[in-house]
Amino acid sequence: MTAVLTVQQSAVAHAIMLPSMRLRFRLACAATATVLLGAAAAAGADAIQDFIRRHWSQPLAPQGVPPARFSPLEASLQPESCGTCHPAQLADWRESLHAAASGPGIAGQLVEMRESDPSSAHACLVCHAPLAEQGPFVAVGRELRENPAYDASLAGRGVPCAGCHVRGHQRFGPPRRDGSLASTAPRETLPHNGVTSHPAFLKADFCRGCHQFTPDGFALNGKLLQATYDEWKASRFAREGVQCQDCHMPDRRHRWRGIHDLEMVRSGLTIEAKAGAPRYRPGELALVTLRVSSTRVGHAFPTYVTPPRGPERRAGRRHRPGRRRQPPRADHRPRGGPRPLARALRHPPHARQEHDAHLSDEGRSDRTARAGGRRRRAGRASTWPFSRPCSSRAPAEAKGKSARPSKPRAALRSRSSSASCR
Numbered sequence: 001m002t003a004v005l006t007v008q009q010s011a012v013a014h015a016i017m018l019p020s021m022r023l024r025f026r027l028a029c030a031a032t033a034t035v036l037l038g039a040a041a042a043a044g045a046d047a048i049q050d051f052i053r054r055h056w057s058q059p060l061a062p063q064g065v066p067p068a069r070f071s072p073l074e075a076s077l078q079p080e081s082c083g084t085c086h087p088a089q090l091a092d093w094r095e096s097l098h099a100a101a102s103g104p105g106i107a108g109q110l111v112e113m114r115e116s117d118p119s120s121a122h123a124c125l126v127c128h129a130p131l132a133e134q135g136p137f138v139a140v141g142r143e144l145r146e147n148p149a150y151d152a153s154l155a156g157r158g159v160p161c162a163g164c165h166v167r168g169h170q171r172f173g174p175p176r177r178d179g180s181l182a183s184t185a186p187r188e189t190l191p192h193n194g195v196t197s198h199p200a201f202l203k204a205d206f207c208r209g210c211h212q213f214t215p216d217g218f219a220l221n222g223k224l225l226q227a228t229y230d231e232w233k234a235s236r237f238a239r240e241g242v243q244c245q246d247c248h249m250p251d252r253r254h255r256w257r258g259i260h261d262l263e264m265v266r267s268g269l270t271i272e273a274k275a276g277a278p279r280y281r282p283g284e285l286a287l288v289t290l291r292v293s294s295t296r297v298g299h300a301f302p303t304y305v306t307p308p309r310g311p312e313r314r315a316g317r318r319h320r321p322g323r324r325r326q327p328p329r330a331d332h333r334p335r336g337g338p339r340p341l342a343r344a345l346r347h348p349p350h351a352r353q354e355h356d357a358h359l360s361d362e363g364r365s366d367r368t369a370r371a372g373g374r375r376r377r378a379g380r381a382s383t384w385p386f387s388r389p390c391s392s393r394a395p396a397e398a399k400g401k402s403a404r405p406s407k408p409r410a411a412l413r414s415r416s417s418s419a420s421c422r
Contacts, residue, residue: 048200055167055200056209059139062132062149063162066169067193074192075169077133077154082161085191092254093161101158102129118144127210129155130163164201174201174252204232204244211244231299242298259302268297 066075073081079099083090093099106128113121118137122144125135133151137144154160165172175181175197187194200206212229219225232238248256257264269292276287294301 044199048198048203048205051198051200052203052205052208055172055206058126058209060130060132061168063166063169069188070169070192077131077151077160077162077166079157079160082165086161089161089254096254096256097258097260098159098254098256099157101127102134102156103158104156107156114144128158130159130210171195172201173197175199202243202245204229204238207244225304228299228303231303235298237298244298247298268294268301270295 063077073084079090079093102125106124110121110124113124114137119139119142122135122137122139129135131154132138132147133149134154134157135147136150136152136155138147169192171192171194173195181197181199183190183194185194208229211226213219213224213226215224217224217226232244245252248258259265272291272293274289274291276289280286
């Protein structure tokens with residue numbers, strides 16, 4: 001009887017221990033898999049960084065002699081040559097700021113810089129005209145000497161297709177949309193020997209070289225002239241895996257839209273206007289609070305050093321009493337370049353905004369404005385077309401009516417300004 005009980009007790013103990021052992025085994029397998037996946041991810045990240053370091057080793061080396069089997073079209077570095085087979089990408093590029101990165105504005109500044117600060121002038125071309133064939137000079141120590149590989153026809157083409165996609169006459173690009181990297185046919189049978197696909201083209205790190213200065217780089221008032229990558233890396237977008245290309249190259253378009261594009265600005269901001277009272281009597285000064293929130297911008301807004309008269313600094317001119325205001329010309333562009341935010345808000349011509357805040361991602365800026373005069377007099381509030389209808393908005397504003405021109409009584413001024421990050 002005792003022997004039987006012992007056998008039964010042993011079986012019960014084994015039955016109890018078996019699930020526990022299976023659980024420990026599963027946990028061990030899960031931990032091993034996690035370690036292996038982490039190691040694989042780290043190895044993949046290292047491979048991407050290694051590729052980017054090689055691909056963007058500055059200054060870029062000349063392309064050299066093309067392969068003997070290349071046709072003149074395959075050997076060409078002109079964007080139009082690439083557009084023979086990639087017309088959609090060429091059309092996008094032509095409308096982008098990349099195409100104008102070494103245009104007359106930059107070239108004019110470099111004329112003086114080459115006399116006063118030749119090394120800095122040469123450094124500008126590293127990003128504004130990255131190909132070795134685009135620069136008339138090469139740096140030898142602290143001296144600039146004539147570049148034997150210089151191609152004057154490429155000098156003003158900004159960041160051409162080859163700037164990102166061609167090294168040593170070999171083509172590089174992103175993986176296919178299904179994620180595959182392999183060629184569909186033997187490389188030697190494909191135009192320009194096919195393409196080497198790499199996932200680095202889909203990562204924000206690929207843009208870092210030109211959109212992030214080193215800590216000792218050029219700074220203005222303590223802020224690096226280019227710090228967009230660091231701003232993105234510190235944002236929630238980086239934590240969520242949103243890359244530069246997701247916003248600036250949607251569907252792999254080559255447009256790189258940014259603050260210069262009205263629709264891009266509008267898509268990244270939430271703009272709300274709230275009147276201080278349900279209604280005002282004619283002649284009263286209306287108090288309007290304008291809230292600009294950076295809700296879908298993956299870096300500071302605006303990024304780079306804020307210009308003295310950028311989209312948030314000055315939205316109009318002060319009206320001089322006694323002078324008849326002339327309507328702006330159709331081709332008029334205020335100093336400082338295009339100001340999409342000012343156009344989006346449609347400030348009245350006499351409005352003047354003094355705002356020196358930087359909006360980080362998810363940051364916001366509240367402006368309280370006293371309004372009087374043309375299109376701001378009580379009962380004749382102008383529309384804020386990019387805000388949601390609000391019950392607290394003045395009645396005429398809610399209906400979207402604008403006032404007839406009248407003699408301005410006061411200038412629109414900013415009374416408070418702040419920037420914060422959620």
